[in-house]
Amino acid sequence: MRILLLGGTGEARALARALHPGVEVISSLAGRVPDPALPAGQVRIGGFGGVEGMRRWLTETPVDAVVDATHPFAATITAHAAEVCADLGLPHLVLARPAWPPGDAILVSSDREAAETVAQQGFTRVFLTTGRTGVGAFRHSEAWFLIRAVTPPDADLLPRRHHVLLSRGPYRYDDELEVLRSHRIDALVTKNSGGEMTRPKLDAAAALGVPVVMVDRPAVPAGVRTVATVADAVAWLSSPAR
Structure with a gap:
């Protein structure tokens, strides 16, 4: 075969x-x-x-x-x-x-809707983990973004206020807690990728009461x-x- x-x-x-x-x-x-x-x-x-x-x-x-x-x-x-x-x-x-159970996450259908939700909710320090191709939807946002990706996003797609964190999973719960705390994150934006490798960010957000905006698959x-x-x-x- x-x-x-x-x-x-x-x-x-x-x-x-x-x-x-x-x-x-x-x-x-x-x-x-x-x-x-x-x-x-x-x-x-x-x-x-x-x-x-x-x-x-x-x-x-x-x-x-x-x-x-x-x-x-x-x-x-x-x-x-x-x-x-x-x-x-x-x-x-x-x-x-x-897929991950969405729990209390704000479910959206696209990166663009996620960006609109960030603006509507007034989030100011966002942990953005949607991958390099999803960054462009946020380029006109007034929020500050911690952007985690495996490869650097194109410079013309980046929002004005940001920091790029190049990293590849798997991720640990304690490390994700530290990321959220040290960067004073007030919202996590993620795709509903499922799996255990990147799940700890959701658990850390739940522990700290950080709202989650989740793009449905x-x-x-x-x-x-x-x-x-x-x-x-x-x-x-x-x-x-x-």
Whole structure:
């Protein structure tokens, strides 16, 4: 069996380890993160070039199934994979880690709505953890931002008052408490990425009574099979009914 694994997440690497070497795994990474952790098996780095590029690649490199284990907010590649697999009749699965329960968080549907909420609520010192691509929605804000990202955001997207903290998880609860306290944070803005690696910031915010603005994750395309665990993905790949 050969599968295309759309990866870049811890779940994708765990799935590649679980399958390799019995299954030929070709992991595809977007290439946006420098020095990424590489999964077991073959690796390709870089985009496909949209729907047509992915369709061409899958035609030239036949696979038995496609597993999408990308970040829950990688909506474009998820939509492209769903469309191409439907067109080609390829078995297709989305492995999506469970979302965090929102609790008392202010739920919003986009980075732009999160920026509007920051302004409406009058927050002045914001811990922004939506990733480098989400920073632009806040560039006209009057608040001060502690921006945590793996790679530096483009300078023209940055708000006037900010500090960039380059960092890569996993994060510890005690460290997150210190970040919130030392920077006098009065609001946390995050995406509902789910998972344990970045969960401690939510626990720290709850302990300190810091309000959370949470961007809800995009919906998976209609009709696409979804599982929440690596074990379920392995079971699906092993099933003749897939």
